[in-house]
Amino acid sequence: MKRFLFMLLACLVISVAGTSTASASTFDSLYKSASSYLGVPYKYGGTTSSGFDCSGFTQAVFKNNGISIPRTTGQQYATGQAVSKSNLQAGDLVFFKTGKSGVSHVGIYIGSNNFIHASTSKGVMISSINDPYYWGSRYVGAKRVKDFSAPPKVVQKPAAPKPDPYPSRVDIAVTLSEKLGLSATGNTSIFKDISNNHPEISSIAAVAEAGIFTGNNGAFMPEGKLTRAQLAKVLVEAFGLEGRTATNFNDVPNNHWATEYIEILYHNNITTGYLNGDFGLNDYVTKGQFQKFIDRIK
Secondary structure, three states, X not given: OHHHHHHHHHHHHHHHHHHHHHHHHHHHHHHHHHHOOOOOOEOOOOEEOOEEOHHHHHHXXXXXXXXXXXXXXXXXXXXXXXXXXXXXXXXXXXEEOOOOOOOOEEEEEEEOOXXXXXXXXXXXXXXXXXXXXXXXXXXXXXXXXXXXXXXXHHHHOOOOOOOOOOOOHHXXXXXXXXXXXXXXXXXXXXXXXXXXXXOOHHHHHHHHHOOOOOOEOOEOOOOOOOXXXXXXXXHHHHXXXXXXXXXXXXXXXXXXXXXXXXXXXHHOXXXXXXXXOOOOOOOEOOHHHHHHHHHHOO
16 A cells, blocks of 8 residues: 555656646747747748748747747737736737837747847847837737746747847838828838838838938838938938037048038037047947937927
8 A cells, every 4th residue: 555655656746747847848849949030031921931020920939839829910919818017928929019000019028028029120039028229118018828837047048149239220210200290191112122011111101201211222221220420311301400510529520421410410419429529420320329319309
């Protein structure tokens, strides 16, 4: 009898340990599947490794792990159990509002305030849900379609790539469109590299109609970056800034094409330059710098 009870207890211990391991490996598998797509480009309507849109990516990752979720972002937001931000668990779906109405972006929470997703500018990548320059202010909520018990070590494999410190042209277009309250007369692209189905077509069309972005040889170059000199011109023309005060920036000659725009920003207390006395004409503008410029415009 004692031998029977001992064997029964041993079986129960093995059973419990096996269940815990299976639960952990389930998220390991989900994360391994998701991270294997890092770098895959964004493709509107894409559902394969040749290109994903945001909901196509999340659906594919869950499908690879035997879990069926709906196809679109809106449908995915309508499924599962709502989860507060303070109770997020790895494996939860996290949602954002990137346009002017409704939930429009989804990713998979992987712990440590990070999520993996298919972004329009960088393809599949890892970002912070609290990114102060973009995602933090656009967070909408989360849904749990399966309760994963994820070990913390999982989010360390592979090492998350460093977030891009520079806003893309499409990021700047979206921010300016929202800040200025711009609306396009029609969501039709005038740029050869932007389809009418692009998720940010309304913002891109709006800034194009306003003359803020004119493109280069017919291309918008959504993933491109702006130099500080280029951004000075964009901000002055977008917000109709006036006034002009000469500066003493070391790297801004009087005959440079951007000098007037930089002096207008300086006059309006929007820029003070670097501590070394340079403006940084040809430096790419960072997300932090762009946000400071926007915050200083009244």
